[in-house]
Amino acid sequence: MLDNVTFANPEFFWLLLLLPLAILWYFYKRNEHVASLKIPTIQGFGHTDVLSKLKPLLFILRLLALTAVIVAMARPQTEDISTKTKTTKGIDIVMAIDVSSSMLARDLKPNRLTALKEVAAEFIKERPNDRIGLVAYAAEAYTKTPITSDKSIVLRALKEITYGQLNDGTAIGMGLATSVNRLKESKASSKIIILLTDGVNNSGFIEPQTxxxxxxxxxxxTYTIGLGTNGNALSPIAYNSDGSFRYGMRQVEIDEDLLKDIAKVTGGKYFRATDNQKLEAIYDEINKLEKTEIEEFKYYKYEEKFRPWIFLAIALLVFEWLLRNTLFRSFI
Structure with missing residues (x-):
C-alpha cells in the first residue's frame, strides 16, 4: 500500500507518539474497569473466562483505527513526474580539419589525422543539442557536411575524411573562410569554428587575416589548434615507387602567431596539442567552454492515497463497535 508513496504532511506522524502513552494508560486503568466477584467455583464460567481474556482486542482495534487515521492525516500520495527539456541557447559548430600530407605524421598515434578523427568523434557525441558541420582543407577547402543536428551523418562524414581528397598544401585562410561561409546565415545564438592545422599557410587565395x-x-x-610535437616528427617526405609515402624526420613548423591572432581577433582561444592526451584535453576544454543552455520543465501529478486509510479506520471502528455490542456486551 505504501509503494512509491510520499507524504504531504509527514508532521502528523508525531501523533504516533500518543500510542505508547495510550497503551500505558490502558494497562494502568484496566483494573478499574473490571469488577471482582468471589465465588466458590468458576466451573460454569469457562466460556466467559475466554471472552474476558480476549477483551483487550477491543482496545487494539481502536489503536489500529487511530493509527490509520494518523496515516490518512499525513496525506499519502503518489507522485508522477514528467520532464520536458528545451534548448534555450543552441550552438552551431563547424570543425575545419587540415587534411594535408603532413597530417599523416606519426608523432601522434597512429598518426595526426587518425588521432584527430577519434577525438573529434567523441566531441561530436557529447554535443547532442548542437548542430555541427565539417570542412576539410589542404591546398583548397570544401564543405564535407553542412551544419546539421543529425550526428550520425556528421560522424559518418568524419570517418570518410582521408588524405588525398584535395591537392596537397595548407590553405588556412581558405579553410577558415569556407567555415565562415557555412555559419554566416546561422540564426543560432552562438556560432563556433574549431580550426585545426599542423603547418603554415602556404596555399589558397584568401589570406587568413581576411x-x-x-x-x-x-x-x-574561432578556436584554433596547432597539432604536432615540439622539434622533429616522423613525417612523409617523398613517394616510393609504389605510390606509398616514404617517411623521415622533419622539423615541425606551426605558425602559432597566426593561429593566436585568429583566435584573439574572433574572441576564441589558441591551443597547442603535442600528443594524443593533450589533444583530448583540448577538445574537453572547448566542450566545457561552449555550453549549451538547456531549460528543463518538470510536471508533477499527485494522486491522493488517504481514502483507503480512512475506510480502514472506519471498518476497524465498526468492527470494534459490533464486538462491543454483541460478543462482549455482557462485559461492558
Missing amino acids: AADLATEFGIK
Whole structure:
C-alpha cells in the first residue's frame, strides 16, 4: 500500500507518539474497569473466562483505527513526474580539419589525422543539442557536411575524411573562410569554428587575416589548434615507387602567431596539442567552454492515497463497535 508513496504532511506522524502513552494508560486503568466477584467455583464460567481474556482486542482495534487515521492525516500520495527539456541557447559548430600530407605524421598515434578523427568523434557525441558541420582543407577547402543536428551523418562524414581528397598544401585562410561561409546565415545564438592545422599557410587565395575579419564581422568565435610535437616528427617526405609515402624526420613548423591572432581577433582561444592526451584535453576544454543552455520543465501529478486509510479506520471502528455490542456486551 505504501509503494512509491510520499507524504504531504509527514508532521502528523508525531501523533504516533500518543500510542505508547495510550497503551500505558490502558494497562494502568484496566483494573478499574473490571469488577471482582468471589465465588466458590468458576466451573460454569469457562466460556466467559475466554471472552474476558480476549477483551483487550477491543482496545487494539481502536489503536489500529487511530493509527490509520494518523496515516490518512499525513496525506499519502503518489507522485508522477514528467520532464520536458528545451534548448534555450543552441550552438552551431563547424570543425575545419587540415587534411594535408603532413597530417599523416606519426608523432601522434597512429598518426595526426587518425588521432584527430577519434577525438573529434567523441566531441561530436557529447554535443547532442548542437548542430555541427565539417570542412576539410589542404591546398583548397570544401564543405564535407553542412551544419546539421543529425550526428550520425556528421560522424559518418568524419570517418570518410582521408588524405588525398584535395591537392596537397595548407590553405588556412581558405579553410577558415569556407567555415565562415557555412555559419554566416546561422540564426543560432552562438556560432563556433574549431580550426585545426599542423603547418603554415602556404596555399589558397584568401589570406587568413581576411578570413578572421569575416568571422569577426559575422560574430563567429574561432578556436584554433596547432597539432604536432615540439622539434622533429616522423613525417612523409617523398613517394616510393609504389605510390606509398616514404617517411623521415622533419622539423615541425606551426605558425602559432597566426593561429593566436585568429583566435584573439574572433574572441576564441589558441591551443597547442603535442600528443594524443593533450589533444583530448583540448577538445574537453572547448566542450566545457561552449555550453549549451538547456531549460528543463518538470510536471508533477499527485494522486491522493488517504481514502483507503480512512475506510480502514472506519471498518476497524465498526468492527470494534459490533464486538462491543454483541460478543462482549455482557462485559461492558
